[in-house]
Amino acid sequence: MIRYLLKYNLLSIIPTQKLFFLASDVPQGTKLSRELLMLNYEKKSPFKNPYICYYQEKSALYVWFCKTKQFKELLVVPENFIIYKALQELPDGMFLFDGQVQLLLVLQQKRLVAQFVVSDASEVVVAQEEYNCKNVTHLSEKQYQDYFNEGLQKVTLNDLRQFANINLSKEKVQNFVMQKLAYPFVVVLAFYMLVTYAQGYFMQQTINTLTQKYQTLKKQNTKTKEAVRHHNQTVRKLNSFVKHELSNINPLQVLYDLNKIILPTNKAKIIYLDIASNLVNLRIQTKNDDGIKYLQRLNKLAYVKEVIITNTFKRRDGVKVFSYAITLKKGAK
């Protein structure tokens, strides 16, 4: 990803020679800004009005001062920060990179403590004494390049976020909006209005055409529609008629069914039958004591809701008379 940022000039890496490094401590969770650092650390910079970039890692604060005042790129990263990222996992000590310029990095407790550009061995000795560090690792120019490449891979988005070179002042935003966005915005508004109006216009045209077509068809179908409407209305009325008038059982059907139940036995005779609406009063005479048998058979009729024996008596000639009240289901036919 960093390679793409470099390719499209979105990221700038400041060479070590142009930097002055300062390591400090801040309470963990402190929110810092470039302005705040400028206020606190500008006096420690060897440059006048320097460009500051910083990196905050837990309670450690690394500040780099650069002579160049402004950078065009979106992200500005110090070169030795990338080396530090590569060396972070190694044991503590001093790392001396050979090359045209000798670079000395001091790491203690996994933290970058100091960074120097040294010209001779005496300076290394001084640094050793100052940071009480005997372990000096000499690294070649090729190894420097390897560590640099490794560091580029280890740099995360979160690291880069701290090196963002964005200064959003009110004036700058206003200026940017006015200079860069005013005309495009006007064009977008005009385009939106034009497109929506044209869309509405063409839709209205389509509606007019369709309405005309519909009116013609409607005119052609007027008689058929009227006939269908009348037909549906008649059907509705007839359905209502059937529901209202033909819901009661046909008395002849009842008579016919009773005939089938009682007469085949040849032992019983219907002597009275009264059918009014949904109530049937039936009286039969029989020589046997089989009134309950008929009750069970009557109950089996599909349209019968309930059958009860209302009266039973025995005549002088020994013939028994059973009276039934049969309630028919509503809507049965």
Add this chain to the structure above:
Amino acid sequence: MSSNQTKLLILLISFVAFVNYINYFTPDRKKLHNTVILLKNKIAKDKRLNHQKISKKRLEIKEKKLFFSNKKTYSQSMGEMQEMLQDATKGLCTVKRMQWSQVPAGTKWYERMKISLSVVCEPKNMFTFVNKLHKKNKLFLFEESKVIVPRNEQSKLQLNTNVVAFRIKNVI
């Protein structure tokens, strides 16, 4: 006037124009779209109806013949119904009583024509009478029916009932 001020003025004018356009001139595209769909559906429906060519015969309701027509008056229809009943009983049952009920009131599209009927006949003939009546192509209902065995004719049945037929009062 600086460049920024000119641009700001243009931006403001554009905004005013845009707000006015949105408030007063912007077409309701959703509504127009719905109207287009509605019209298309209506046209498709009417096209189908046009292609179907529904004939008058297809819309004819045969059941209407089950009713007495409104071309005749109520009394004429009742007379016709009485003739039908007499014709059905002929040779099958003895008519003991036949009485017209009162002219029904109501605002429905049909009238109930009710004749109180009392006939005496053999049990088998009673069904033949009903079948014969039903073959008359008019709808007859029996209401409040009572079947008894007459005292003087033990082998026969007496049916007391109200025969109801229907007459179309207004055009359905």
